[in-house]
Amino acid sequence: MEENSALEHHCYYPLPASAAKADHPNHNDGEKEETCAEEGSSQHQPNTSQNCVSYQSNKPRLNRYALGGAILASTNSILLGYDIGVMSGASLLIRQDLKITSVQVEILVGCLNVCSLIGSLASGKTSDWIGRRYTIMVAAATFLIGAILMGLAPSFPFLMAGRVVAGIGVGYSLMISPVYVAELSPALTRGFLTSLPEVFISVGILLGYVSNYAFSGLPNGINWRLMLGLAALPSIAVALGVLAMPESPRWLVVKGRFEEAKQVLIRTSENKGEAELRLAEIQEAAAASASITNMDKATTSDGSFNGQGVWKELLVTPTSPVLRILVVAIGVNFFMQASGNDAVMYYSPEVFKEAGIKDEKQLFGVTIIMGIAKTCFVLISALFLDPVGRRPMLLLGSCGMAISLFVLGLGCTLLKLSGDNKDEWVIALCVVAVCATVSFFSIGLGPTTWVYSSEIFPLRLRAQGSSLAISVNRLMSGIVSMTFLSVSEAITFGGMFFVLCGVMVCATLFFYFFLPETKGKSLEEIEALFEDQAH
The missing domain is CATH 1.20.1250.20 (MFS general substrate transporter like domains)
Known part of the structure; x- marks a missing residue:
């Protein structure tokens, strides 16, 4: 995504397979999202911004x-x-x-x-x-x-x-x-x-x-x-x-409150597909950080992170x-x-x-x-x-x-x-x-x-x-x-x-x-x- 981040918030992102099936009927532009998702899965390219339909223009929109x-x-x-x-x-x-x-x-x-x-x-x-x-x-x-x-x-x-x-x-x-x-x-x-x-x-x-x-x-x-x-x-x-x-939303993800984080991201994103992608990125970053710093030793008894060991x-x-x-x-x-x-x-x-x-x-x-x-x-x-x-x-x-x-x-x-x-x-x-x-x-x-x-x-x-x-x-x-x-x-x-x-x-x-x-x-x-x- 890094090299094409300029398009990040102006396109319909492909959802994860499970999310795409569940959310597809509720989108007015479902055909565009489905096409984008199919193209992404068929080409197996990690850079999703290359496989999406442009969202109106490249001009940033203020949420x-x-x-x-x-x-x-x-x-x-x-x-x-x-x-x-x-x-x-x-x-x-x-x-x-x-x-x-x-x-x-x-x-x-x-x-x-x-x-x-x-x-x-x-x-x-x-x-x-x-x-x-x-x-x-x-x-x-x-x-x-x-x-x-x-x-x-x-x-x-x-x-x-x-x-x-x-x-x-x-x-x-x-x-x-x-x-x-x-x-x-x-x-x-x-x-x-x-x-x-x-x-x-x-x-x-x-x-x-x-x-x-x-x-x-x-x-x-x-x-x-x-x-x-x-x-x-x-x-x-x-x-x-x-x-x-x-x-x-990032603090909510660290606390394991994914649904609350998703709702905030939906309201601060252009569309639900973008929110799903942002949530996936945050979860991936949180998981990677946890593995690098051996987070299992720096969490509370309920598994949540309160900044220990930082x-x-x-x-x-x-x-x-x-x-x-x-x-x-x-x-x-x-x-x-x-x-x-x-x-x-x-x-x-x-x-x-x-x-x-x-x-x-x-x-x-x-x-x-x-x-x-x-x-x-x-x-x-x-x-x-x-x-x-x-x-x-x-x-x-x-x-x-x-x-x-x-x-x-x-x-x-x-x-x-x-x-x-x-x-x-x-x-x-x-x-x-x-x-x-x-x-x-x-x-x-x-x-x-x-x-x-x-x-x-x-x-x-x-x-x-x-x-x-x-x-x-x-x-x-x-x-x-x-x-x-x-x-x-x-x-x-x-x-x-x-x-x-x-x-x-x-x-x-x-x-x-x-x-x-x-x-x-x-x-x-x-x-x-x-x-x-x-x-």
Whole structure:
């Protein structure tokens, strides 16, 4: 199937013999399916896409049921986005109200990212145990508690406690949303659907910036508490939305609940024949994974799999394909945060202050423009991930970021040298460069990291493998966020952006040499792609 996966979801697939006989009378296009099945059996060819009748056209069709599930799951990502956006302004107000130092601001901002490491690591085991759907509810409930604590915080330690709890919820959310969407989505639209979490992160960032602008005029002490407390609203909506979501069909197969998995696949496929084929592929992948890893020793007494033995398989005795997958998944997540994007978003008012914009309302207004640019470009990227592919979008985004960061470093250096007489064109150049940096991030690393991390691991390793990769993501985000201001004070903002430019050059080289293309392939085909080292 691998070489013809582009046709996978646009044809009537031959069913297994027993299924074909049982289902044939119920199909309106039964003659076409029967013909396709007969041709496949007579020629004895394993590649079914060569033996089927074309389904209308080769243009991908977006399944509404899969889209609805993806939107509900991705809404969880608004929580992180809102925090990034709102903390960029709230941190300034908290600093004035609680009289804290710049180091304390860094700790306050970065601790959420560091603590999200706990949620990321725990989410893999949790989702293998209770399922993808209820893990999303755990994420929303945890963040809800953290948001309430932050909104009611009377002091800095209390506020820190709220950030820790919210961070654990964010860690759960960042791992489970892309994994759930990837496992639910058809192959030809998986790139678009799995990039929706990044779209919602960008929407959350924009909402955070708007919140800063709207509430900054309120009395100090009320404004930042209201900004942070409002984060409870989307988490409530997410928790309620879980009730309408189906469970991941691949998790259901691993649990032996084949009929439930089949019903979900029927609703997310073009026709029943395609659902049968997808189910057969998933069952085959699950069986192969079980035999490779001696699954009979890692199951519960009732024969179901709860993720036992996966960490050993990932870190102690990985096979060559698994090791390649780990390097790629960890690498792309490392560079996502080493790019400094989160720090730029968190501290954008500080950057714009350095650029010469002093008025508070103007600072928050410029961040809204930046948020709009980021949201628009992530939507464009989501639409092109499937037709263009993951590699081209990653390479375009990383190259664009390298150039934009170099220009931003040059602009900040010129402003530093000019002293109090800052040229307006240099200020404008810095603002454009910041917007370009976050826009190129939204084209490449932003959405593609979630897509790639969630689709390259084998079924048995997917939840905990993704949680390991996302944990590296969160650790790097915390390190960068907690050191950005201090390092910038030591080497100037210009020097910091030059360093980040060098990081993105290294990222571009890594993506070019190590990342194979995965567009249009089923999750089961991608595992074989890494075994073959095909590019």
